[in-house]
Amino acid sequence: MKYLKIEHNKGHFRRDLVDGLEWFEIDQINKNDLANLLDIATTKDFELDLYDEDLIANKAHQIIYRHLAEKFISFLANKDRFNDEADNLFKTTLEKYK
Incomplete structure (x- = not known):
């Protein structure tokens, strides 16, 4: 699903509201x-x-x-590595305090 878009010469993002997702201007x-x-x-x-x-x-x-686009593209490109590092960090911490 798309969460950042360019439309009508403006940047937009999706905000999660109680009744669903809605588009807002990026500023x-x-x-x-x-x-x-x-x-x-x-x-x-x-x-x-x-x-x-x-x-x-x-x-x-x-x-x-x-x-925002640069940061999210970089994050998405490294998402698996980020998740692996986070899992290993929590695993090590959990084992330490068991």
Whole structure:
């Protein structure tokens, strides 16, 4: 499912609301939204539109979307390694305190 998109010359992200997911402009994103998106990217299929400066007219949206897209693409490329390292860290800690 797509969680970051470019539409109508603006960047958008999906926010999980009580009654479902809804799209918001990227400049409205907050730390809770980022944490939620990272959690989704860790556990589910996470899709996003690739950054294209020509498709986003608003400079603030360009900056925010570009940085988020870069970070999520990097994270998704290394997701398996990240999950393995997290599993090993917790496994070692659990064994230590048993």
